[in-house]
Amino acid sequence: MPTELYSTTGLLEAPLVQPDGGVLFSNVTGGGVFRHHGGETTTVVDRRRGIGGLAQHADGGLIVTGRDLAYADADGLHTVLTVDGATGFNDVAVGPDGSFYVGVLHHRPQQGESAGPSAVLRLDPTGAVTTAAADIRWPNGIGFSPDHRTLYVCEYAESRVLAVHDGHTRVFATAPTGECDGLAVDAEGGVWVALGSGSAVARFTAAGTLYKTITLPDGFVSSVALHDTTLYITTSGRLLSENVDIPGLPVPSTRIPHDIAA
Numbered sequence: 001m002p003t004e005l006y007s008t009t010g011l012l013e014a015p016l017v018q019p020d021g022g023v024l025f026s027n028v029t030g031g032g033v034f035r036h037h038g039g040e041t042t043t044v045v046d047r048r049r050g051i052g053g054l055a056q057h058a059d060g061g062l063i064v065t066g067r068d069l070a071y072a073d074a075d076g077l078h079t080v081l082t083v084d085g086a087t088g089f090n091d092v093a094v095g096p097d098g099s100f101y102v103g104v105l106h107h108r109p110q111q112g113e114s115a116g117p118s119a120v121l122r123l124d125p126t127g128a129v130t131t132a133a134a135d136i137r138w139p140n141g142i143g144f145s146p147d148h149r150t151l152y153v154c155e156y157a158e159s160r161v162l163a164v165h166d167g168h169t170r171v172f173a174t175a176p177t178g179e180c181d182g183l184a185v186d187a188e189g190g191v192w193v194a195l196g197s198g199s200a201v202a203r204f205t206a207a208g209t210l211y212k213t214i215t216l217p218d219g220f221v222s223s224v225a226l227h228d229t230t231l232y233i234t235t236s237g238r239l240l241s242e243n244v245d246i247p248g249l250p251v252p253s254t255r256i257p258h259d260i261a262a
Contacts (some may be wrong), residue, residue, distance in 0.1 A: 002241060010029040011030075012026070012234040015091075015225035023227075028051060044222070050066040055087070063254055076146055082186070083104055086104045088105045090139060095144065095196060097124070098256070103153070104139070115138035125256060139154070140183070141184075143185040145185060146187060161183065172204070172208045173210070186203075189244050190205055191204045196221060200219060229248075231243075231248075
């Protein structure tokens with residue numbers, strides 16, 4: 001059974017492990033970004049709600065999602081990107097060159113609106129914005145294969161994980177229960193997926209075969225992160241850790257400009 005590191009009210013999301021072993025995470029409904037380290041939990045970003053993704057920036061701050069894409073540092077929040085017609089930005093990933101991948105939302109999940117086709121955008125270190133994957137109903141967790149040639153995207157509204165390779169998109173895996181929310185990739189190419197209302201985490205092999213599930217008592221399991229052989233899990237109200245046999249892949253810092261126009 002996973003170990004509880006922290007508990008509160010609200011939906012916890014977006015676990016991100018820092019180089020010193022501290023774990024960042026957000027509270028989507030309660031607001032804020034927090035850091036758990038050495039048994040203590042402190043506030044990093046105050047109040048901001050709807051954060052579904054976090055990334056470390058090479059300049060020392062954080063990129064956080066929400067209604068817009070923002071850079072957070074000691075001076076506060078600074079808008080990086082807005083997109084016409086978007087209701088918000090969701091989960092994220094960082095490429096080996098420091099490029100940044102983010103799912104765009106065109107509906108309001110908290111208000112019960114139905115998901116329509118959306119996309120994952122790529123922001124490169126020069127500030128250019130392109131589409132990495134299109135026609136995805138509610139893009140969620142994002143991650144790369146160990147060789148960085150395949151981009152995995154959770155399609156929450158369809159309860160499945162997509163694989164994007166050389167411009168082609170295919171179904172990689174389907175949730176055994178619940179939905180496909182957050183995602184992390186291990187050193188063997190296995191894909192760990194938070195199963196939302198399925199109250200579990202699944203690991204799929206690099207071939208897309210279900211390998212194992214970790215069942216949790218929590219009502220909703222939102223996201224996962226791997227650091228060495230520790231799996232961090234966020235749920236409705238808890239940050240958990242679980243020892244696993246396979247180490248995770250290092251997550252690079254992003255190098256995108258702090259103010260991209262779109």
